[in-house]
Amino acid sequence: MKIGCCWLYAISKYGYPPSLDHTFRVLGEMKALGFDNVELEGVRRENLLEVYEKRRDLKKFCDENGLRVINFCPVLPQSVSLAKRERRESRDLFKRAIEIANFFGCATIQGDSFTPPLKFRGDSPYKESVSFGKHFTVEIDPKFKWERQWEAMVESFSFMAREAKKAKLRFCVEPRVGELLSNTDAILRMMDAVENDNFGAVLDTAHLNAQKEILALSVEKLGRRIFYVHAADNDGRTNDHLAIGRGTVDWEGVFQGLKKHRFSGYLAIDVGMVPDLDVQYRESFEFLKRMAEKYGL
Secondary structure (H helix, E strand, C coil): CEEEECCHHHHHHHCCCCCHHHHHHHHHHHHHCCCCEEEEEEEHHHHHHHHHHCHHHHHHHHHHCCCEEEEEEEECHHHHCCCHHHHHHHHHHHHHHHHHHHHHCCCEEEECCCCCCCEEECCCCCCCCCCCCCCCEEECCCCCCHHHHHHHHHHHHHHHHHHHHHCCCEEEECCCCCCCCCCHHHHHHHHHHHCCCCEEEEEEHHHHHHCCCCHHHHHHHHHHHEEEEEECECCCCCCCEECCCCCCCCHHHHHHHHHHCCCCCEEEECCECCCCHHHHHHHHHHHHHHHHHHHCC
């Protein structure tokens, strides 16, 4: 099994997004924890372009420290905007993100569906930082049309899957609590609409467990369309991202399914917003090694 470290580790330590100085520091800290495979993000225009400008320095640092960037995630909320102009602008940034991903030799480039354009009373999901376990209430704008929102997503994800395929990158999207695509069947429906075998899923065990999914069934439904795995645990009541084994995720079922469908991608530890961060990453790393040995992955 190819085990990696998710960017949630960096966000948990240094905020969202981490500065470039903190980015260099956290990559070294990931290596010190024992990881050779790591993620990297570019958050909206400013941070993504900073990463682009410093890509050579970042790549040199990774090479000198024996690190491989396996997944690049450009965080582009405007990619699912109802405004065509904003979606067009996101295309240029996504092309820049593809350059970054190819420069680092990534296996995948990741997208998200982001928060619905609704009026939230109080907190809204992921507004300024990654947060878990919150309750949200909304007001529906009478002018909001789900059909238009769906068409905007299909348009953008179709473009991203095509461009990634040209660049020999696999494009994947992560269903997350509180976003437009929040569960297994939602992303399956999107796959049907996009009609591109280069469009796959990030199986995020913590988010899907919080959605009360049967994780083994999620793996079975997605099968070979699982391009990447984010591994974390919780009690199924909130979308906390705890050390693997500290919650109710059915890891035996998940690993049986991954083995059945011959999953050969990266499985990255996605623990975050916990007080004993390093302890929980080491704990998760050992858990995964035991499971890999048990299932011959």
